[in-house]
């Protein structure tokens with residue numbers, strides 16, 4: 001019998017299951033990645049590209065701004081590879097994500113109260129110092145590249161020969177997943193409809209507004225460079241309220257998918273797209289991160305039920 005043992009934890013990133021969460025809507029279970037989110041993919045990829053180019057060398061410190069998941073993922077990659085890690089995060093997000101990065105041995109600095117802007121400034125400034133490497137996920141070509149060269153092809157392989165995606169729906173944080181996966185799926189099916197999603201309360205791209213919302217991981221307070229450079233590749237932008245996202249998150253948990261609010265928002269947006277376009281037989285979306293990161297914020301409210 002062959003075993004699935006791999007010497008390197010990072011080799012277990014990706015190859016997540018694609019499941020039909022409801023008729024015609026297929027979701028990649030990215031919350032099953034090591035460190036619990038979709039961001040494990042780009043964390044590994046950005047670090048390895050920087051190692052190859054010599055930008056990142058042994059003894060250096062990685063510093064990145066993150067609303068949580070990229071920070072957690074880079075902290076894990078840094079722990080595996082022996083780099084020091086500094087995560088600059090806004091305060092006021094779920095305390096679990098701060099604790100997780102610290103658990104991986106990273107230093108966490110809390111800057112600003114909700115949006116990532118302040119943290120980004122601090123990380124960029126520190127990252128320009130000698131001895132530091134700043135991946136810069138919001139502008140990174142490596143972010144797009146991982147999604148186009150690795151994540152997208154995985155989705156096509158999961159769908160199998162002869163079945164192509166009619167649409168891809170994804171909340172916009174850096175925009176890397178939407179744009180990178182979109183480029184790959186579009187190459188396979190030029191008619192594939194690309195839908196970006198934002199919180200209704202803070203529809204920065206759609207209406208230029210920046211407010212508080214409860215869909216952590218997307219709408220970080222500005223239009224990211226990746227989205228600015230590639231916005232013409234996106235066919236449609238939709239908004240989902242935080243309430244709808246969280247309601248769907250709870251519904252997904254009751255069906256066994258223990259995930260965070262952006263996963264709920266993606267499913268809501270995909271379902272609405274399906275209602276508008278019943279001819280779309282195959283809509284692909286993502287369950288982005290695990291619910292454990294939101295225990296104190298959302299899941300702890302439940303007592304024993306039925």
Ligand code: PMP
Nearest residue numbers: 069173174175176177217262288
């Ligand atoms: N959902 C969650 C929970 C995330 O952490 C992120 C990444 N910040 C996203 C969605 C959006 O992914 P991307 O950065 O590729 O747009």
